[in-house]
Amino acid sequence: MCRWLAYSGSPVLLEELLYAPENSLVMQSKHAKLGATAVNGDGFGIGWYGSTSTPGLFLSTEPAWNDRNLRELSAQITVDRVFAHVRASTGGAxxxxxxxxxxxxxxxxxxxxxxxxxxxVRRELMLAIDPVLFPLVEGSTDSEIMFYLAVSFGLAQDPPAAVARMVEFVEDVGRRAGVEYPIQMTVATTDGSTTWAFRYSSRGKSRTLFHSTDVTTLRRQYPDNPALHDVDDDSRLIVSEPLGDLVGAWQEVPESTCVIVRPGVEEELVPFKP
Structure with a gap:
């Protein structure tokens, strides 16, 4: 499978998220503790927002631990919102x-x-993508198909409803094809302002997902930890697995749940049951 993180908050160097933590995402690319596979070496990617509304992308087929360009860029790029992902292919090239x-x-x-x-089920799923969006599909993964289905179903208007409709459709197509448990997912999406993260599976036994504890709470617990005083109160991380072992810093996202992180607003956990 894969490992990923979504960060939003005060500006930080990218290397502080990808390399500095004890169980950083780059470390998880070769030694994941909670993933279905320990090694996630089939490429990586980062997406971040700069001076325009269109996010930048850096994608590579190299293992994250072996990419010198990632190391160089991470020491120079400051981000206040970033998605980062290390891939373990489930069959796609x-x-x-x-x-x-x-x-x-x-x-x-x-x-x-x-x-x-x-x-x-790939053919039926692909044919349900809006014809205007269909030419934009570049790869061969189920993940990209899920994305463009969600966009087709109204992601820009109501993300939780669009993702729920996508899941319902995938499950319906799968079960008609004789698949007992059609979908397994932890998904994150953002419009550059709000982040939505989903933990769901047809079987009710989803991959791991965690969110960071409120920073003000951690400051009270660890008054002598300088890292906790360098970020804004509304800084948040959502991760496939914790980046460290600081007691109380991470809370597991419950099964069938959507996490919503908006700037200046306490994060919200709501049921997600397509």
């Missing part, structure tokens, strides 16, 4: 167009999991 995050206009999307027996 190792090519740049299959690396996450995926982008459409101001939206980013990344996924850990799979559509079960994707080859059986």
């Amino acid at each position: 190792v090519q740049r167009s299959n690396c996450h995050p995926f982008r459409h206009q101001n939206w980013l999307w990344m996924h850990n999991g799979l559509i079960a027996k994707f080859s059986l």
Whole structure:
């Protein structure tokens, strides 16, 4: 499977997220602790927002631990919102167009999991994508198909409803094809202002997902930890697995839940039950 993180908050150097933590995302690319696979070396990607509404992308088929360009860029790029993903293919080719995050206009999307027996249902799923969007599909992954289905179903207007409709459709197509548990996912998407993250699977046994504890709470617990005083109160991380072992810093996202992170607003956890 894959590992990913979504950060929003006060500006930080990218290397502080990707390399500095004890269990950083780059470390997870070769030694994941909670993933379905320990090694996630089939490429990586980062998506971040700069001076325009369209996010930048850096995608590579290299393993994250072995990419010198990632190391160089991470020491120079300061971000206040970033998606980062390390990939373990579930069958799709190792090519740049299959690396996450995926982008459409101001939206980013990344996924850990799979559509079960994707080859059986791929054609019907692809034909449900809006014809205007269909030419934009570049790769061969189930993750990208999920993204463009969600965009087709109204992601820009109501993200939770669009993702729920996407899941309902995938499950319906899969079950008609004889697939008992059609979808497994932790998904994150953002429009550059708000982040939505989803933990869901047809079987009810989803891949791991965690969100960071409120920074003000951690400051009270660890008054002598300088890192906690360098970020804004509304800085948040959503991750496939914790980046460190600071007690109380991470909370597991419950099964069938959507996490919503808006600037200046306490994060919200709501049921997600398509």
